[in-house]
Amino acid sequence: MTTSPARELREARMVRGVSSETERKIISILKVLSESSEPLGSITIARELERHGIFLSERAVRYYLKITDERGHTQPLGRDGRMLTPRGLEELKMALAPEQVGFILEKLELLAFHTTFDPRKRSGRLPINTSLIGKDDFKKALAAMAVVFKAGICISELVAIASEGEKLGSVIIPSGKIGLATVCSVVINGVLLKAGIPIESRFGGVLEVRDSKPKRFVAIINYAGTSLDPSEQYIRARMTSVSQAATTGNGKILANFREIPAPSRAIVDEKITMLKEAGIGGVYVLGNTSEPICQITVGLNRVGTVLLGGLNPIAAAVEAGIEVENIAESGLIDFEQLGSFWQLSCLAS
Secondary structure (H helix, E strand, O other): OOOOHHHHHHHHOOOOOOOHHHHHHHHHHHHHHHOOOOOEOHHHHHHHHHHOOOOOOHHHHHHHHHHHHHOOOEEEOHHHOEEEOHHHHHHHHHHHHHHOOOHHHHHHHHHHHHOOOEOOOOEOEEEEEEEEEEHHHHHHHHHHHHHHHHHOOOOEOEEEEEOOOOEEOOEEOOOOEEEEEEEOOHHHHHHHHHOOOOOEEEEEEEEEEEOOEEEEEEEEEEHHHOOOOHHHHHHHOOOOOHHHHHHHOOEEEEEEEEEEEHHHHHHHHHHHHHHHHOOEOOEEEEOOOOOOEOOEOOOOOEEEEEEEOOOHHHHHHHHOOOOEEEEEEEEEEEHHHOEEHHHHHHHHO
């Protein structure tokens, strides 16, 4: 049963007060916006809210959106609607933390499902991470990242940039910042899923590298038990030494652990080759049936695989003392929007 617009507006006017029900509706609107890489209007938002059991009229949604605009959580884009800002995404993460254990796992699965990238045709949409870097620090950040791209400790050398007011995935670049998109490891999940291969995302971690070879995981966060992206947390906690790993072969890098059904290994090999030919790598280790890798046990009739973290180059920039705001799994972009990091680096030099 729907509520009347008058009642909804009365509730909306209480937002600056103590109405937890109203705050819940606002957070629900932010959540709907976070799941879209395109701007959404009030009609579409109202329709999506109904799927979550929240019934608001278009007029009431518009009222709530004015409040989120004032808070800096959303940005109006004219007739196209609104998009979530980085500040709004951070607010959403904090608000949902108590009830969203496993939120990251759901996000990974959703991105994989919406991935349309075809490595053979080299077209379609694929998932990215977005990093926000100050304009004055951008050239220095590129220099710090270059050694990591050169060492191949990344998913791909393909990147995209955006200036303030533009967007990468679902993120609008704020004033004074340059946005850098790196390819997210979830692209591998998406390509395998489209090939009919289910892939289980177990955890994100910090992987110790010795003599340029993977040794063991020294830190692990299970996707099913967190509401925050593990790589973001490790970078923020300064737990990596990616630059050192890139230059000396010894250090700690970001990596993810996945499992696939053993009978699918041959097809996975084929898809990995196709991805490499399209400029996308990231598969650091591919094990054998029920074989432990990097000291991690693997299930019966399963194959374990270690994927490099898409944010490894960004971690190197943070290690160099550069302030970076990261939004992992920030949405999807067309493959055609990506270009070589080396071309970008040359333009900035």
